[in-house]
Amino acid sequence: MGNPLILQSDFGLGDGAVSAMYGVANCVDLDLKIYNLTHEIPPFDIWEGSYRLLQTIAYWPENSVFVSVVDPGVGTDRRSVVARTHSNHYIVTPDNGTLTHVNKDIGVAEMRMIDETINRLPNSGASHTFHGRDIYAYTGARLAAGVISFEQVGSKLDLEQLVMLPSMDAYMESEVLYGIIDVLDVRYGNIWTNISRSQLVDLQVQYGDLVKVTIEHESAIVFEREMIYGRSFAATEKGESLIYINSLDNVAVAINQQSFAKKYKISTGVDWKVFIKKT
Known part of the structure; x- marks a missing residue:
């Protein structure tokens, strides 16, 4: 049995975007347990996406895989990554600041670049606007199902390069x-x-x-x-x-x-x- 797969986005539930992510994950493994964190992040609000991860992640078992897609930079050169936290959870996300709160309060132990030559939905190479389905849901499902290990996600990244949003400690x-x-x-x-x-x-x-x-x-x-x-x-x-x-x-x-x-x-x-x- 695989690990839980938890999805977060700013897609809303008014169209088929979230259902498509579920479909991709189920095509990887029909036995996966898939849950929603929220899909009601305000559009493009990376800060809130970052906070909702922190609000939720500690209450899930170790090795749970979170897919967080708040991605106003989709199609640009921003990196697609998987982070392993010090609490042994995984977050599949664009490296655009979404990991800010988790890194500050829990800590990112290791981060890897997603190798899209391996971890990308087959026959989706011409699509550049739905990485939530084609890269993040697909990679997250493969990791949660045990089809790939964390090391097989891609090359290891320097944590000093992690994108962090401006913040202030109380x-x-x-x-x-x-x-x-x-x-x-x-x-x-x-x-x-x-x-x-x-x-x-x-x-x-x-x-x-x-x-x-x-x-x-x-x-x-x-x-x-x-x-x-x-x-x-x-x-x-x-x-x-x-x-x-x-x-x-x-x-x-x-x-x-x-x-x-x-x-x-x-x-x-x-x-x-x-x-x-x-x-």
Whole structure:
């Protein structure tokens, strides 16, 4: 029996793209277990694709194979790679920054260039716009099924050449926590920061305390208000703001039963700064 194959993309489910990837994988091995991480990454949003891998990968067994295709550079000279993490998971992806969060928090142990003369869907050589099907799903399925080993993916790459997106580590200075908005809890509109629970503890903030939250975008303040640090949404009334600890043990900002991101037009990435101060 092979290892799990988990697919992620910005393709959506409105056409046959994801089904084609499933079909290719099943042609490699009908017994493969194939799962979706998500196919609702916003189009071309490499940053969010990177974060969703980190959000998910640790909860899958060792040797699981992830295929992540958020690929605005398809058809260019960007590299197609397979990375092995220090947690012994595999990620098949374009080397365009998709590995940023995983490399920072888990670590990439080894990376190999996909040899397309071997690991490419037969008779697809004239297609240059659907590498998710022709290269990534095909290579990922072969690796998950044990048809090829990691060493047979292709030549080993220097990890110093790994493409990383700009990012910023959270830190504390003068009793203020500084971080960024890593991602949105998209269905509910909560914002997830990269400030950890342990850093909030270092600030000596406890449940029920008030904190001042400031959010800046490109040095302009877009939100600033005091709110409670709650164990859960039950700490506030409907429509009130709070900070809480999310499922990745980081600080999140929310409005009880409303979308914080939509109300204040908040997005994600290194240009979206968050400051937290105990009041």
